[in-house]
Structures are given as structure tokens and as C-alpha cells.
Amino acid sequence: MEALKTMDLNALLEKNRAFTSLGKVANYIPELDKANPNAFGVCIMDLEGNEYCAGECNEKFTIQSISKIVTLMLALLDNGKEYVFSKVGMEPSGDPFNSIRKLETSSRKKPYNPMINAGAIAVSSMIKGDDGRDKFNRLLDFFRKIMEDDSIDVNYKIYIGESETGNRNRSMGYFLKSEGIIKGEVEEALDVYFKQCSIEVTAKNIAKLGLFLARNGVTSTGEQVVPYKIIRIIKTLMFTCGMYDKSGEFAVKVGLPSKSGVGGGIVSVVPGKLGIGIYAPALDEKGNSVAGTKFLEDFAEMFDFRVL
Incomplete structure (x- = not known):
């Protein structure tokens, strides 16, 4: 221009x-x-x-958290709009990104949107694959394709830190599992989430x-x-x-x-x-x-x- x-x-x-x-x-x-x-x-x-x-x-x-928009794209491709938004809302929450308050106090129970941590963890659980490793590899390949850079990879020091200190995110994951929002293994979904956030x-x-x-x-x-x-x-x-x-x-x-x-x-x-x-x-x-x-x-x- x-x-x-x-x-x-x-x-x-x-x-x-x-x-x-x-x-x-x-x-x-x-x-x-x-x-x-x-x-x-x-x-x-x-x-x-x-x-x-x-x-x-x-x-x-x-x-x-920029990873959340990429993961949401793949989840929508894998599952369709109706399924994804039956588990995650579309409204601004008005709360900090790592807040857990409205998960239990809101009548809707599902996360307000995919841009807050609870919603993003739910979305990460929707990525298709044989196991956690396969799911994340599909997601990483998707990142590389749309950013047109095959060298993009995880910073494993950050990933380990994310995983070791991610207790609040774990609490969200298990709550979402108890409410039927997350299907499958919670730790598998969390591992995908921690890794996607750690992409460099x-x-x-x-x-x-x-x-x-x-x-x-x-x-x-x-x-x-x-x-x-x-x-x-x-x-x-x-x-x-x-x-x-x-x-x-x-x-x-x-x-x-x-x-x-x-x-x-x-x-x-x-x-x-x-x-x-x-x-x-x-x-x-x-x-x-x-x-x-x-x-x-x-x-x-x-x-x-x-x-x-």
C-alpha cells in the first residue's frame, strides 16, 4: 500500500x-x-x-494466548461450529483471562469464550488425534502451514514451566471434565494447551x-x-x-x-x-x-x- x-x-x-x-x-x-x-x-x-x-x-x-485463535480454527475444522460452541460460549467474560469464578457461579457452566484460559483448554481438548502427541503434532503442523514457516517449534523450557506451575489451569480442566465440557483425558488436553502456549x-x-x-x-x-x-x-x-x-x-x-x-x-x-x-x-x-x-x-x- x-x-x-x-x-x-x-x-x-x-x-x-x-x-x-x-x-x-x-x-x-x-x-x-x-x-x-x-x-x-x-x-x-x-x-x-x-x-x-x-x-x-x-x-x-x-x-x-495468541495460540488460542489458531487452535480454535483447527477445532472448528475438526468438529464444526455447532459442536464447538455447544461447549464454549461466544460472549466477553469481563473477568481476567485466568479467572475461574464464573465457571461455577454462572448458570451456563461452560466457559464464556475461547479466548480465556478455561475456554481455550476446552477447545484444545477438541483437537482430533490418536493420542496427545498426535493431537499436538497435528496442531503444530497447522501452525507451521498458516504461518508458512516449518521451523516453528516449542520452547521446551517454557513448556516445562507452564506445566509445572499450571495448577489453576488444571483446576479449570478438571472442573470442565466434571461438567461434561471436556471429553477424554484432562491431562492430555492440558498438555496440548501448555505446548501450544509454548510455541516460539x-x-x-x-x-x-x-x-x-x-x-x-x-x-x-x-x-x-x-x-x-x-x-x-x-x-x-x-x-x-x-x-x-x-x-x-x-x-x-x-x-x-x-x-x-x-x-x-x-x-x-x-x-x-x-x-x-x-x-x-x-x-x-x-x-x-x-x-x-x-x-x-x-x-x-x-x-x-x-x-x-
Whole structure:
């Protein structure tokens, strides 16, 4: 796009780098606290194949909750919309991503949406396969296909930390099993979930994911990997639930389907135009990248790419 060619991406990034000092890196999972809080990278990709990158766009980090949108795509392909949403809702929860409060107090019992941990664990349990290893290998191959990078893999140090400290997630998993939301082995579902969160990516990788969504499920080779009806569901849930319990404020200020992760990543989509990948691991109190969010506010204002 011509407007992007004239943009000084480095200047926009450096303007917002100061906001990294207002956040803190996640420390509740071992190894995440080793991230450089001043790191900041941005990559923007358009449908014509152009890439615009600045800062630490090649630095690796774990995808964390951004993985939820990819796993949901595969679960919908494996099971269909009716089954998936019979087990998981579609509404914003208004609670932190790791909250368990509404699982028992709500009359619905099922998780509010697939973007919170309880919903994501339920979705991970729906991936088809002969056993846990086969299920995760299918999922990893799916990540590699839509991000067009066969080198993508798990950071096993993070995975071990996720598994060893994941007691709250385990409690959610067993509650969901008791309510009939999870079929099969709970530990198998949790292992898939812990591994998917521990997949290592760069800002370029998640920009490619954003571009895949902007193309409505089509890769750069022209292959329709995911049908539009599923991509529409994914982008809608990103818009309403993708930024934890700050999703409404983000929708007003930025207005783009986006998903964050506590590893510091944000993927954003300008439908039919751009995929955006951001890495800045200093987080706000909700778990979103501070500098990344501020960058997207400026970017949306400059180009008026807002969906609404």
C-alpha cells in the first residue's frame, strides 16, 4: 500500500518505545521473566507481499494466548461450529483471562469464550488425534502451514514451566471434565494447551498469521486452508474478546481484530489489507503489551484502518 511506503515505521516505533517502562514482563511462568522489558519489534505485511519491519522483529518469544485463535480454527475444522460452541460460549467474560469464578457461579457452566484460559483448554481438548502427541503434532503442523514457516517449534523450557506451575489451569480442566465440557483425558488436553502456549515465534511470524486472517484463510500460495465462515468467527471473537478484559477499550481506541499474549505479542488484522505482528513484553495489569497497544492506537489513528 502506497501510504505505508511513506510511513517512517522506525520513528513510530521509537516514539512508543518509551511506554515499555510503564509495564512489567510476566513472571508467573518460569523463563518468561527473562525477557528484555525494553524489547520492541513490529512487522506489517500487506497483500502485495510487502513487509515493513522495525525494531526487534526477529526476536523469538512464546506465542502464549495468541495460540488460542489458531487452535480454535483447527477445532472448528475438526468438529464444526455447532459442536464447538455447544461447549464454549461466544460472549466477553469481563473477568481476567485466568479467572475461574464464573465457571461455577454462572448458570451456563461452560466457559464464556475461547479466548480465556478455561475456554481455550476446552477447545484444545477438541483437537482430533490418536493420542496427545498426535493431537499436538497435528496442531503444530497447522501452525507451521498458516504461518508458512516449518521451523516453528516449542520452547521446551517454557513448556516445562507452564506445566509445572499450571495448577489453576488444571483446576479449570478438571472442573470442565466434571461438567461434561471436556471429553477424554484432562491431562492430555492440558498438555496440548501448555505446548501450544509454548510455541516460539517472532513478530514476523504473527504478522504472517495476521495476513492469513486478512486474506480470509488463504496462504501466499493461494491455498484456501480455512474457509471464510470460520475466519469470520475468529476475527469477530478477536474483536470482542481478544485483548482480555480490556477488549472493549481496545476496540474503541484501535478498532481492529487483535489478540494478545503474555509473552508480549499482539497480532492485529486489517481485513482485506494487512497483518500486523508486535513484540513488546512489558505488560499492563491486564496482560497486554503496553507499547504494542500504544503503537496500534497511533497506527489506527494515522491510517484510519478501523473496522468500525
